[in-house]
Amino acid sequence: MPQTLAPPAPTPTQAPAPGTAPDPELRALAERHGLTVSGARPSLSEYTRQLWHRRHFITSFASAKLTAQFTTAKLGQLWQVLTPLLNAAVYYLIFGVLIGTRRGVPDYVPFLVTGVFVFTFLQNSVMAGTRAISGNLGLVRALHFPRACLPISFCLTQLQQLLYSMGVLVVILLCFGQVPTWSWLLVIPALTLQFIFNTGLAMAMARLGSKTPDLAQLMPFIMRTWMYASGVMFSISLILQGKHLPQFVVVLLNGNPAAVYIDLMRFALIDSFTHKQLPPHVWAFAAGWALLASVVGYVYFWKAEERYGRG
Numbered sequence: 001m002p003q004t005l006a007p008p009a010p011t012p013t014q015a016p017a018p019g020t021a022p023d024p025e026l027r028a029l030a031e032r033h034g035l036t037v038s039g040a041r042p043s044l045s046e047y048t049r050q051l052w053h054r055r056h057f058i059t060s061f062a063s064a065k066l067t068a069q070f071t072t073a074k075l076g077q078l079w080q081v082l083t084p085l086l087n088a089a090v091y092y093l094i095f096g097v098l099i100g101t102r103r104g105v106p107d108y109v110p111f112l113v114t115g116v117f118v119f120t121f122l123q124n125s126v127m128a129g130t131r132a133i134s135g136n137l138g139l140v141r142a143l144h145f146p147r148a149c150l151p152i153s154f155c156l157t158q159l160q161q162l163l164y165s166m167g168v169l170v171v172i173l174l175c176f177g178q179v180p181t182w183s184w185l186l187v188i189p190a191l192t193l194q195f196i197f198n199t200g201l202a203m204a205m206a207r208l209g210s211k212t213p214d215l216a217q218l219m220p221f222i223m224r225t226w227m228y229a230s231g232v233m234f235s236i237s238l239i240l241q242g243k244h245l246p247q248f249v250v251v252l253l254n255g256n257p258a259a260v261y262i263d264l265m266r267f268a269l270i271d272s273f274t275h276k277q278l279p280p281h282v283w284a285f286a287a288g289w290a291l292l293a294s295v296v297g298y299v300y301f302w303k304a305e306e307r308y309g310r311g
Contacts, residue, residue: 091233114270121161125198126198132151186267190265193286200295210304236253261286
């Protein structure tokens with residue numbers, strides 16, 4: 001009697017591999033029941049709305065970071081002011097006295113301290129943004145929130161720290177003969193534009209830093225090079241005098257965003273720093289850099305929203 005063969009067992013349906021398109025039938029079933037992908041990136045408008053709803057978390061997180069930053073130091077919050085002041089003292093000794101960059105620059109101490117404080121604001125914002133995701137993976141993986149909250153709150157922390165330092169800067173200005181004038185009010189729009197620029201750049205660096213954690217080790221060298229090209233310790237206009245440099249080099253030095261925001265602060269606070277030392281259309285440069293960095297940085301960060309915190 002011939003042996004009857006059993007029918008072959010059905011092959012189990014395998015789940016699609018990660019990164020491949022889901023089965024059309026499963027997609028249709030999910031859409032019919034209103035299911036969505038877990039952790040999917042929201043639209044840009046919805047993402048912005050979620051950020052606005054978490055504005056209180058952003059400000060509270062920024063204040064908490066500022067308070068905890070120097071809790072282990074005996075001098076505590078005083079280091080917020082001492083650090084840029086000590087940097088300014090070192091730069092004055094090396095560049096102002098030994099190299100002689102103070103020659104031809106009236107009110108050199110206010111000139112130098114203003115540049116150091118403003119660039120420190122930029123540098124710390126970018127450095128904190130670079131580590132915003134990679135340095136907070138526990139928080140990113142444990143809670144669901146718009147990840148842009150982190151770089152924004154870190155930049156807000158640096159802004160709060162700068163505002164504390166501004167009190168010391170005012171004392172230094174008064175000690176060196178600077179009298180408060182209406183131009184001091186220009187500090188408000190100048191710092192606002194720089195904060196927007198810093199935040200956009202920090203968001204872009206946060207995405208890059210999340211993919212390449214080693215970038216945080218490289219950034220101090222990049223920021224130091226940027227500082228030397230931004231006229232923190234010397235006057236760019238004096239350095240360019242008598243030098244036949246290509247026009248694009250002159251444009252790059254004058255249009256450098258760090259130099260632009262430093263020049264605006266010096267123009268607002270120092271009487272001897274007049275409009276003749278400002279590059280043409282400096283306010284347009286400042287607004288343009290802020291708009292470009294904020295839009296590009298925000299969209300660039302949002303594009304990778306669903307990948308932050310994943311292995």
